[in-house]
Amino acid sequence: AFVENLLKHPTFLDNSYTTKFIDTTPELFQFAKRRDRGTKVLTYIADITVNGHPEVRDRPRPPADLRLPRAPARHGEPMMGTRNLLEQKGPQAVADWMKAQRQLLITDTTMRDSHQSLLATRMRSIDMIRVAPAYATNLPGLFSVECWGGATFDVAYRFLQECPWQRLRDLRAAMPNVMTQMLLRGSNGVGYTNYPDNVVQEFVRQAAETGVDLFRVFDALNWVENMRVAMDAVLESGKLCEGSICYTGDINDPDRAKYNLKYYVTAGKELRDAGAHILGLKDMGGLLKPTAAKALVKALKEEVGLPIHFHTHDTAGVGCATILAASEAGVDAVDCAMDALSGNTSQPTLGSVVEALRRTDRDTGLNIGAIREISEYWEAVRAQYAAFESGLQAPNSEVYLHEMPGGQFTNLKAQARSLGLEDRWSDVAQTYADVNQMFGDIPKVTPSSKVVGDMALMMVSQGLTRADVENPDVDVSFPDSVVGMMRGDLGHPPGGFPDVIARKVLKGDAPNMERPGKHLPAVDLEAIRAEVSKELEGKAVDNEDLNGYLMYPKVFLDYMGRHRLYGPVRTLPTTTFFYGMQPGEELSAEIDPGKTLEIRMQAVGETDEAGEVKVFFELNGQPRVVRVPNRM
Ligand code: BTN
Ligand code: 3PY
Numbered sequence: 136a137f138v139e140n141l142l143k144h145p146t147f148l149d150n151s152y153t154t155k156f157i158d159t160t161p162e163l164f165q166f167a168k169r170r171d172r173g174t175k176v177l178t179y180i181a182d183i184t185v186n187g188h189p190e191v192r193d194r195p196r197p198p199a200d201l202r203l204p205r206a207p208a209r210h211g212e213p214m215m216g217t218r219n220l221l222e223q224k225g226p227q228a229v230a231d232w233m234k235a236q237r238q239l240l241i242t243d244t245t246m247r248d249s250h251q252s253l254l255a256t257r258m259r260s261i262d263m264i265r266v267a268p269a270y271a272t273n274l275p276g277l278f279s280v281e282c283w284g285g286a287t288f289d290v291a292y293r294f295l296q297e298c299p300w301q302r303l304r305d306l307r308a309a310m311p312n313v314m315t316q317m318l319l320r321g322s323n324g325v326g327y328t329n330y331p332d333n334v335v336q337e338f339v340r341q342a343a344e345t346g347v348d349l350f351r352v353f354d355a356l357n358w359v360e361n362m363r364v365a366m367d368a369v370l371e372s373g374k375l376c377e378g379s380i381c382y383t384g385d386i387n388d389p390d391r392a393k394y395n396l397k398y399y400v401t402a403g404k405e406l407r408d409a410g411a412h413i414l415g416l417k418d419m420g421g422l423l424k425p426t427a428a429k430a431l432v433k434a435l436k437e438e439v440g441l442p443i444h445f446h447t448h449d450t451a452g453v454g455c456a457t458i459l460a461a462s463e464a465g466v467d468a469v470d471c472a473m474d475a476l477s478g479n480t481s482q483p484t485l486g487s488v489v490e491a492l493r494r495t496d497r498d499t500g501l502n503i504g505a506i507r508e509i510s511e512y513w514e515a516v517r518a519q520y521a522a523f524e525s526g527l528q529a530p531n532s533e534v535y536l537h538e539m540p541g542g543q544f545t546n547l548k549a550q551a552r553s554l555g556l557e558d559r560w561s562d563v564a565q566t567y568a569d570v571n572q573m574f575g576d577i578p579k580v581t582p583s584s585k586v587v588g589d590m591a592l593m594m595v596s597q598g599l600t601r602a603d604v605e606n607p608d609v610d611v612s613f614p615d616s617v618v619g620m621m622r623g624d625l626g627h628p629p630g631g632f633p634d635v636i637a638r639k640v641l642k643g644d645a646p647n648m649e650r651p652g653k654h655l656p657a658v659d660l661e662a663i664r665a666e667v668s669k670e671l672e673g674k675a676v677d678n679e680d681l682n683g684y685l686m687y688p689k690v691f692l693d694y695m696g697r698h699r700l701y702g703p704v705r706t707l708p709t710t711t712f713f714y715g716m717q718p719g720e721e722l723s724a725e726i727d728p729g730k731t732l733e734i735r736m737q738a739v740g741e742t743d744e745a746g747e748v749k750v751f752f753e754l755n756g757q758p759r760v761v762r763v764p765n766r767m
């Protein structure tokens with residue numbers, strides 16, 4: 136019935152059917168309900184096999200000799216780790232324990248920042264969940280595994296057709312002894328603008344309940360006032376609160392005096408006084424240089440007194456040197472990515488840092504054999520995502536010019552490409568730097584980095600210089616994100632935004648100088664739950680779904696609509712998800728613990744006069760035929 140309905144639909148008949156058609160045509164879903172999950176998954180595979188996946192069209196394909204990712208064997212049972220300490224003694228005990236350690240503690244960022252920074256955040260849950268048990272048994276000495284938050288939440292629903300909460304729940308269950316870690320954008324939650332306080336509180340409560348142990352909280356403008364709601368919610372949950380300062384500028388550069396040692400020490404003290412258990416030093420651009428790291432870590436250790444957790448990106452290629460300098464200065468924990476997903480815009484190389492410190496007083500104690508086995512797994516995983524590689528071949532000192540965060544760099548490059556500005560990358564980089572100065576030299580990290588990027592792309596594509604933009608006589612139509620930021624929607628940098636630009640953008644209106652959340656009315660959670668349930672034809676909406684909707688209403692509903700058609704596609708292997716199946720190919724997909732779909736693709740038929748293709752499968756040994764439109 137679904138396909139018939141589809142074929143009769145005027146949008147389909149007039150040939151304007153696109154891959155977004157299903158998302159925007161809810162009446163089609165009325166027929167999806169009756170189909171079983173097996174048929175739904177077969178429909179997805181058939182559709183991708185016939186039409187391809189829009190996200191990988193015209194992109195490089197995985198190598199022909201792709202090796203199937205095979206998780207390493209587990210060595211023994213999960214030994215006691217940081218999670219056990221947190222469960223037994225609470226967050227302050229973990230912080231105290233950190234300070235008492237001689238070894239450098241290591242966070243593995245592979246499941247969050249590394250693929251956000253190298254593969255456009257496209258890594259699927261199944262590739263993480265398969266290796267998680269090996270982390271628990273083979274690397275129980277890791278400080279934490281960063282595996283949630285940042286851009287991964289949005290991308291899971293929007294592009295990967297999977298539920299981010301389920302990812303978290305599955306990872307938590309597979310690694311019971313090591314702390315999970317997430318990146319939370321303060322009042323911006325895991326979104327791009329400030330949310331009402333009760334939305335942020337509810338999100339943190341749910342994240343803690345589903346499985347986050349350590350919350351790294353930051354504010355894109357380093358405004359501690361705007362971090363309190365999120366930090367208080369973390370403290371209330373009994374989990375670890377890592378209040379973070381975003382590093383920008385260069386403490387060794389007298390021309391960037393705004394961001395001197397004192398600026399960071401003051402922010403560190405404010406975060407301590409706001410209740411942080413750990414002080415995060417978040418160098419999202421990879422701008423902190425080794426000598427500066429030594430001075431900064433030393434000052435923060437002495438003057439703030441919290442354990443310090445350092446995060447950087449290897450964009451310029453000196454990340455490992457900076458980590459070693461920070462280590463010498465007494466930093467307590469650092470972030471690294473597993474070798475195969477490290478370097479360049481990602482984190483420095485985990486195995487190399489571990490080996491560099493071997494037999495020193497800061498020896499991490501981590502087993503290098505276990506690291507290499509896990510990294511080999513990640514190498515095979517990475518190859519599946521060839522379509523999302525940025526093409527960046529080498530580290531590059533250009534980052535000291537533009538100061539783009541690692542997570543934005545490849546994204547902005549892709550955006551520039553889609554606007555036809557690929558050959559003008561050096562203009563984009565220079566303009567990005569100019570916009571930063573025009574905005575008053577601000578920390579650039581989601582979402583402020585997106586605002587700077589939007590403005591830079593607009594200027595390059597319209598041929599505008601900073602002088603043009605600031606000239607009261609030149610008409611400029613500013614991107615919405617710029618208007619929002621100048622209006623105060625993201626809060627304010629120290630001293631506010633420069634008058635020249637703020638006045639022009641706001642056309643004389645006064646900005647809101649108060650904390651944005653102060654003026655956002657609380658959301659009636661139960662009323663929203665009822666609304667969403669109605670929108671989903673009476674389906675029960677649990678707290679995780681409600682939180683998904685609160686962060687991203689449209690993205691969430693679109694996801695739910697596709698879920699109804701395609702079912703649990705998160706259980707498919709990654710190559711199948713992006714490329715479909717070949718005739719003769721077989722796979723199994725575990726859709727519930729113990730319930731497995733054995734799928735064999737038999738053949739793909741010809742396109743009939745109605746524009747449809749029959750795809751022949753065997754599902755658990757029974758023949759099944761699925762018809763999908765040929766849109767190619
Ligand atoms: C997207 O980018 O729209 C989400 C990815 C899933 C898209 C698949 S492609 C075939 C099928 N038809 C649709 O309308 N959406 C899905
Ligand atoms: C994010 O907010 O997603 C980041 O990675 C910031 O560095």
Ligand code: ZN
Nearest residue numbers: 248419448541
């Ligand atoms: Zn980062």
